[in-house]
Amino acid sequence: MSEFLNKNYQKLTPYTPGEQPKDVQYVKLNTNESPFPPSKNTILEGEKVISSLNLYSDPEMRNIRLQAEKTLNVDKDCIVFTNGSDEVLNFAFMCYGQNGVVFPEISYGFYTVFANLHNIEQTKIPLKQDFSIDYTDYLNLNKLIVIANPNAPTGKCLPLWQIEEIVKNNTSIVVIDEAYIDFGGESAIELTKKYKNLLVTQTFSKSRSLAGARLGFGVADKEIIKDLNTIRYSTNPYNVNSVTLALGLGALKDNSYYLDNCKTICQNRDYLTKELKLLGFEVIESKANFVFATCPNIGGEELYLKLKSKGVLVRHFNIESIKEYNRITIGTKEQLDILIEKIKQILGEKL
Numbered sequence: 272m273s274e275f276l277n278k279n280y281q282k283l284t285p286y287t288p289g290e291q292p293k294d295v296q297y298v299k300l301n302t303n304e305s306p307f308p309p310s311k312n313t314i315l316e317g318e319k320v321i322s323s324l325n326l327y328s329d330p331e332m333r334n335i336r337l338q339a340e341k342t343l344n345v346d347k348d349c350i351v352f353t354n355g356s357d358e359v360l361n362f363a364f365m366c367y368g369q370n371g372v373v374f375p376e377i378s379y380g381f382y383t384v385f386a387n388l389h390n391i392e393q394t395k396i397p398l399k400q401d402f403s404i405d406y407t408d409y410l411n412l413n414k415l416i417v418i419a420n421p422n423a424p425t426g427k428c429l430p431l432w433q434i435e436e437i438v439k440n441n442t443s444i445v446v447i448d449e450a451y452i453d454f455g456g457e458s459a460i461e462l463t464k465k466y467k468n469l470l471v472t473q474t475f476s477k478s479r480s481l482a483g484a485r486l487g488f489g490v491a492d493k494e495i496i497k498d499l500n501t502i503r504y505s506t507n508p509y510n511v512n513s514v515t516l517a518l519g520l521g522a523l524k525d526n527s528y529y530l531d532n533c534k535t536i537c538q539n540r541d542y543l544t545k546e547l548k549l550l551g552f553e554v555i556e557s558k559a560n561f562v563f564a565t566c567p568n569i570g571g572e573e574l575y576l577k578l579k580s581k582g583v584l585v586r587h588f589n590i591e592s593i594k595e596y597n598r599i600t601i602g603t604k605e606q607l608d609i610l611i612e613k614i615k616q617i618l619g620e621k622l
């Protein structure tokens with residue numbers, strides 16, 4: 272740290288992204304990316320704009336917002352696109368965190384980073400014993416509420432009626448982070464038409480094969496979208512580059528390709544769950560593109576390290592209550608078969 276850094280930031284612990292190793296070719300099941308490439312039409316759409324990169328991107332994002340009206344069934348004035356959904360989440364903390372923020376104790380690690388970054392008082396609510404969120408813990412709080420649904424890293428999902436109860440029973444903004452909603456949950460986007468205090472965020476990083484392009488969005492009442500745009504225009508009006516805007520447009524036009532991939536991921540998730548259970552694992556029922564699993568015969572960190580030494584990366588969290596678990600991204604069937612084979616070897620070596 273330099274001696275010049277603003278003291279507000281001196282104690283900041285930044286978010287730790289999952290490993291993105293470039294040295295060894297791992298079977299990469301640690302950051303919940305899609306194992307499938309973007310569709311051909313998505314790529315063609317992106318290529319079309321490369322020769323115009325001398326011009327700035329469209330700060331109003333007209334094309335993709337009009338396409339979103341068709342594909343996502345949202346009004347173009349009720350959506351904002353951002354540089355990954357992390358950016359719209361950051362904007363939400365800036366806009367609505369003044370009275371404090373509440374989120375589950377075990378959830379996406381960025382929430383606590385954003386709260387610290389903006390000096391927002393944070394309340395973390397423990398999960399129930401079975402790792403589920405008790406929606407009644409989130410009623411009448413009247414602070415900014417942020418819930419990942421499905422939650423990460425557990426993969427557990429709240430039904431829509433419980434989300435609605437939370438939104439109805441707070442006068443503050445409720446953010447539902449739907450990064451994993453396309454893998455089996457029910458989206459709260461329709462509820463944004465009924466409630467003025469609901470912001471739903473989604474990303475193109477998980478179900479739409481564009482993690483490297485960085486594209487996310489928020490859907491809410493148009494006054495909320497105006498607030499978020501105030502922050503966007505006050506930081507970087509060109510927050511999403513033209514190639515990414517075009518890729519996102521292409522992905523929305525080619526929606527069925529991505530929905531089909533999600534179906535495959537869900538089938539692979541069932542397959543992996545079944546195989547892990549046969550090996551003695553406890554696997555939490557997941558509505559996301561990962562499973563959260565623990566094995567009574569081997570420690571969580573030990574399994575993570577041994578898998579890594581055998582070329583398979585999964586995600587382990589050094590957090591007391593979940594340290595015996597690993598979060599495993601659902602890859603292709605071939606990737607999962609390698610994982611299962613390596614786990615069998617590791618467990619065999621312990622006998």
Ligand SMILES: *Cc1c(COP(=O)(O)O)cnc(C)c1O
Nearest residue numbers: 355356357379419450474476487
């Ligand atoms: C991956 C993820 C995000 C954000 O991803 P972006 O790549 O920034 O769109 C947000 N929330 C959760 C819970 C995630 O897992």
